[in-house]
Amino acid sequence: MGRRIDKEGWAQSLAARIGMGGTIDFTPARVGQTLHLPCAGGGGHKVDVRIGPNQHPDAVAKKLLAEGWSLGNKLRCPRHTRKGVKAALGNGTAFDREGSLSAPESLPQGVELPPPAVAVKPLTPQEAGRLRWKGLSKEERREAMAKVQAAKTEKREGNKEMASAVVAENNAANMSSDAKRAHRLVIAALEDYYDERSNSYRKDYSDKRIAEELNISESSVAKTREDFFGPLAASTPIEVQLMADSIKSMRVAVNEAHKAAMAAVEAQEDKLEALCRAKGWTVV
Incomplete structure (x- = not known):
């Protein structure tokens, strides 16, 4: 027994499969259905197409293509498509240099040529750039x-x-084996003494000191540092360093003076408390 189908859902699925919107108008026949398909060619008309029972939309689309239909939003029957016209004209069909169908002296009755394709000019880079930013605000x-x-x-x-x-x-x-060994030693020294966060050496180390300790050129150490670790931060001018040292010294002196002043105050407070207790006065 054949599988029952949802006629309305099947018609909508078929319309979507062949590129139309909405649904397909059809009439049930004794065996299968008769589709009433609109053709956009020849001023617009409908063409009846017989199909088998319960045919899947994919199978129907394949059948239409085989018969010469042009699928899409604007259906065209074989009488109004290039494929259908070519089949109607036989092997004597003429084409122009661009591959378009040329109009012969006479066509079979009811057969019309489809409208010529419209050539689309490609966008220039400037036009594509303008189109990319179209609709966007300045921000x-x-x-x-x-x-x-x-x-x-x-x-x-x-x-x-x-x-x-x-x-x-x-x-x-x-690199030679000796050069590879020296390279590994430089890498190890940089791991120990170079700070990648501040781009500076720790513990008074430098490219020169590492080069002297490993007995290699300073330029080799500098190149390895630049390639694998990073640059050296700009050195601080001597006058700025002297100013910073002076500020540190002033801070130390102020702290020492503050401590001495507080000690003197506490000593006076102790004397006052001892005097009040000796005389029986209230300690203030």
Whole structure:
């Protein structure tokens, strides 16, 4: 026994499958259904198409395509499509240089050529750019452009890091055993004495001191630090350092004076309390 189908749901599914909106008008037949499909060619008319019972919308669409229909929002029957016209004209159909169907001297009765396709001119880069920002406010455009620039900068920095990594890998492959050992010692020293957060050395270390302790060139230490750890922060001018030292000294002196003054006050308070107790006075 055949499977019962929801006629309204089937008609809507078929309309969606062949590119139409809404639903499909059809009439049940003794075996299957008769579809009443609108054709957009020839001023608009309807074409009856017989299909089998309970045919799936995919199967119906395949059948229409095989018969020469043009599917979509504006259906065209085989009489008003290139495929249908070509089949009607036979092998003698003529095409122009662009591949469009040329109008012959005479066509079979009721057969019309479809309208020529409209060529779409591609957008220029300037037009595409204007279209991208269309509808955005000035603030939104600035934010969008800032994000684009940030992405470009990040990409450039990523390419630089990748290139540096490739160069470092190639250099490591070409290094001698002694050079590799010296490189490892420099890395270990930088791990101990270089602070990546402040971009400065700890414990009075420097590129020069590491180079002297490891008996290698200072430039080698500097290059390894730059490639694997980071740059050195700008050194503080001597006059600024002297001013900072002077402020520290003043702070120490003030603290010492404060302590001495508080000690003198406490000594006087002790004397006052002892006197009051000796005379029987109320301690104030």
